[in-house]
Structure formats: structure tokens, C-alpha cells
Amino acid sequence: MIYLDYCATTPMSETSLEIYTKAAKEFFGNPSSLHDYGTTANQLLDQSRVDIAKMINGEKEGIYFTSGGSESNYLSLLSIARGNKHRGNHIITTNIEHPSVLNSLELLKEEGFRISFVPVNSYGEVELEQLERQINPETVLVSIGHANSELGTIQNMEEIGLLLKDRNIFFHSDCVQTFGKVPIDVRACNLSAVTMSAHKIYGPKGVGAVYLSPELSWKATVPNSTQEKGFRQGTGNVPGIAAFTIAASQMFLEQDTEMKRCQQLQQLFLNSIDRTKIILEGHPTNRLAHHLCLRIKGIEGQYIMLECNRRGIAISTGSACKVGQTSPSRAMTETGKTLDEAREMIRISFGRETTEEHIRYTVAALNEIIEQFYSH
Incomplete structure (x- = not known):
């Protein structure tokens, strides 16, 4: 066959599988535990944050591990919107975003946020003038995917990022289809948040990451959570994250x-x-x-x-x-x-x-x- x-999924690479098995055997401690087993597992997570952050020219403090791209979109959009409601209640996106983005924004709509959809041209590109037309004083966040999974069209991220930076608007991008395949620079594109997934780059399923700019304020979707600095509940998937990181490193080199x-x-x-x-x-x-x-x-x-x-x-x-x-x-x-x-x-x-x-x-x-x- x-x-x-x-674009739907990739097989795990041999290296990723090896690292997964090794980490599952040797770093089985709960990274939240205070004994040595927990400490070594937590050190592996910290190194993974450093490595993933480098690949997108971000800071390690901004990397949060999740269960994949869809959860990353859900958690980042809700956390940013809820944490900045005082700044405005208007969010701009496109109608060609991944279902996890559109479904998350539907939830925010029920909470009083107003969602606007910027049209795309015949190639699936967001044109800057059209985006500018949608912006108003209440606009707090724009979510535009780096590349559409169905059309394959890549958006002009630097151009969009510059426009939003001038207006002090947060910029979220679903980069699941591009991470490891197309260069991503969060500083050059003025990105506030980036979504990534392991199984699109020869890593395991059920693992992903979000980059949130350390300068960004956000509100946890579930109060009093302690894992991932309150961003997400659940014990860190140490072997999955280690396998994700090595898969991403290989992709980055190639x-x-x-x-x-x-x-x-x-x-x-x-x-x-x-x-x-x-x-x-x-x-x-x-x-x-x-x-x-x-x-x-x-x-x-x-x-x-x-x-x-x-x-x-x-x-x-x-x-x-x-x-x-x-x-x-x-x-x-x-x-x-x-x-x-x-x-x-x-x-x-x-x-x-x-x-x-x-x-x-x-x-x-x-x-x-x-x-x-x-x-x-």
C-alpha cells in the first residue's frame, strides 16, 4: 500500500519510538513529585521545553505541553480570550480554520465574545485590507492558521503579525500543519500563541504543545490547576513529550x-x-x-x-x-x-x-x- x-497523520519514526520506550522505562516518575524520580522526569520535560522553544525562536517559559493540536487550540483560545476580556470582546478568524478552532470560538461566543470572519481570496489567502476592515477598538485576538490542511495555502504571517502588533492585538496561529516543515519565527511574526502537534511530524499521537508568549496574560480554563503552570490539568506525558521533542528535532534538521x-x-x-x-x-x-x-x-x-x-x-x-x-x-x-x-x-x-x-x-x-x- x-x-x-x-497531512492526516505520520508513522512514528524509529528514533521517536526508541526514545518513547527509553523514557517510559527510565523516567517513569511523576514530574510533579518531589523525590529524585520526579525531579529527573521534570528535568526531561524542562529540556524538551528548551528544545521546542528554540525551533520557533521562542522562550522555554512559553512552552506548555498538551494532548495534541485540537486541545492546544481549545486551551490557548479560551485562556487568552478569558484572560483579556477587559481589553475587548471581539475576535477575528476565518471560515477555513480547523474545526477545533471554530468550535472553541463557538464556546466563547456563548460567553459574550463577538466573532468576525475575514473572507479569503480564491487561493485561500487572507488579504491584509480585508483583515484591517474587520478590526475595531474591541478587537482583542486574531486566530489565523499558518497553512490550511485542505488547500495547502500558506498565509503571510509576517505581514499579518506586523498589522496586529501596530494595533496591540494578540495573534494566535494553528501551526499544526507547518511546525517542523516550514520555518516558524514567533518574534518575526509577532505571534502571541502557536499550536503544535506530534503525530504530524513522526511523533506519537496524543501529544502536542502550545507556545504562549511569556508577556501574554491568560486565565486558566480550570481554576486551581497545578500542572503546566495551571494551563492544563493532568500528569505530564513524559515519554510522549520526549518522543515528540526528538521527532521535532529530526524534522528541524531535515x-x-x-x-x-x-x-x-x-x-x-x-x-x-x-x-x-x-x-x-x-x-x-x-x-x-x-x-x-x-x-x-x-x-x-x-x-x-x-x-x-x-x-x-x-x-x-x-x-x-x-x-x-x-x-x-x-x-x-x-x-x-x-x-x-x-x-x-x-x-x-x-x-x-x-x-x-x-x-x-x-x-x-x-x-x-x-x-x-x-x-x-
Whole structure:
């Protein structure tokens, strides 16, 4: 089976698995305990904070470990909004954010926050003038994902960050699809909060992190919590966090070479297809190197995905967090596609194991599926 759904999840790397096992055996102490077992486990967590913070040019005091990207989004958005309600009750986001962002903002709406949605252009980009138009004196927070998981389009973070810094507005970004794959600099982009996840970068599932700028004030979602400086309840997942950190370190070292390799695979794919039948969606160049958002005219994505599966290729029809839902991709409709066009979407995403042979085989399979569909 050829796996081409790396944006949904990745297999754990051998190094990450080794570190997980070693930490589970040797650092099993509760990091909150005051004896030596607890101290050594806590030291491992502290070193992990240092390492993760360095990768985004942040400070170790700003790293908080969580159970993954969705919880990171939930906790960071609620903590920042509730902790700064005195400054304003208006939050700006887009309609193409991850469900965990939109669902968390729905909760804040019930608490009296006003949520505005900045439109995106046909590529899925936030245009600065449109964002500026939404800002008012009550705007306290803006949440815009670094790259959309369905379209693959990367936002201009520095530009957005500069606009928000000038207006003293907090900037949160879901960086689950970009952490370890695209450079992230919290200082250059004036980011107040960043969300990260381990299982997208060959680490374990059930582990993630949030970066909250140490200058930021926030309010704990559950009062009197002690773990993670009150940010989150629960005993620290020491082996998971150690495995996450080593996986992230490996990604960070390989970032440039892997990006170039994936860009070559992306180009090989695009040069091999019939562009009149298979259309690339999202931004043509300002996009994730390992990601392809495609639309095959007149054929539902679900059908293509099942036919690929029959031929031993795993692809997806969008975000894995919307499984069981038959509604078309919201990201596609927000970029101006009709409902029928949105249903035609498929997503192909590469990873470490993807080869040129895999790409050629997939292109041949797609051509065969299209030909068979139209000949019936």
C-alpha cells in the first residue's frame, strides 16, 4: 500500500519510538513529585521545553505541553480570550480554520465574545485590507492558521503579525500543519500563541504543545490547576513529550532538504497530469511542499479516494477531523467553489517514505480511474 495521507497523520519514526520506550522505562516518575524520580522526569520535560522553544525562536517559559493540536487550540483560545476580556470582546478568524478552532470560538461566543470572519481570496489567502476592515477598538485576538490542511495555502504571517502588533492585538496561529516543515519565527511574526502537534511530524499521537508568549496574560480554563503552570490539568506525558521533542528535532534538521525533495515530487506530479482534467486548488506556489489539493472535474472526491484505495493508494478527501461528515469542504466553498466542485476535492500529501515511483504509480492510477469513469 502506498501511503499518501501524511497531512492526516505520520508513522512514528524509529528514533521517536526508541526514545518513547527509553523514557517510559527510565523516567517513569511523576514530574510533579518531589523525590529524585520526579525531579529527573521534570528535568526531561524542562529540556524538551528548551528544545521546542528554540525551533520557533521562542522562550522555554512559553512552552506548555498538551494532548495534541485540537486541545492546544481549545486551551490557548479560551485562556487568552478569558484572560483579556477587559481589553475587548471581539475576535477575528476565518471560515477555513480547523474545526477545533471554530468550535472553541463557538464556546466563547456563548460567553459574550463577538466573532468576525475575514473572507479569503480564491487561493485561500487572507488579504491584509480585508483583515484591517474587520478590526475595531474591541478587537482583542486574531486566530489565523499558518497553512490550511485542505488547500495547502500558506498565509503571510509576517505581514499579518506586523498589522496586529501596530494595533496591540494578540495573534494566535494553528501551526499544526507547518511546525517542523516550514520555518516558524514567533518574534518575526509577532505571534502571541502557536499550536503544535506530534503525530504530524513522526511523533506519537496524543501529544502536542502550545507556545504562549511569556508577556501574554491568560486565565486558566480550570481554576486551581497545578500542572503546566495551571494551563492544563493532568500528569505530564513524559515519554510522549520526549518522543515528540526528538521527532521535532529530526524534522528541524531535515527541514530544508525535505522541503526541496517534496517540492520536486510535487512538480513531478503536476508535470505528469492532464491539467485540463485534474485541477490544482489553493495557491500555485505559496503552498506546503508536501501537499496537493486537487479537483477532478465531474467526479466526486469520495469515489476517487475509494478507487485509489482499491489500487493500494491511501489518499484523503480533506481534513481527517471531519470523518463521517458528507458535507463538502468548507475551505473549498470559501474560495468560491460551488458545492459540486467542492465535493470533487481530493488531497494527496507526501512524507519521508514517498518516492518518485509512488508518484508515477499514483498518476497512472488516477488517469485510469478518470478514463474508466468517463467510458461508462
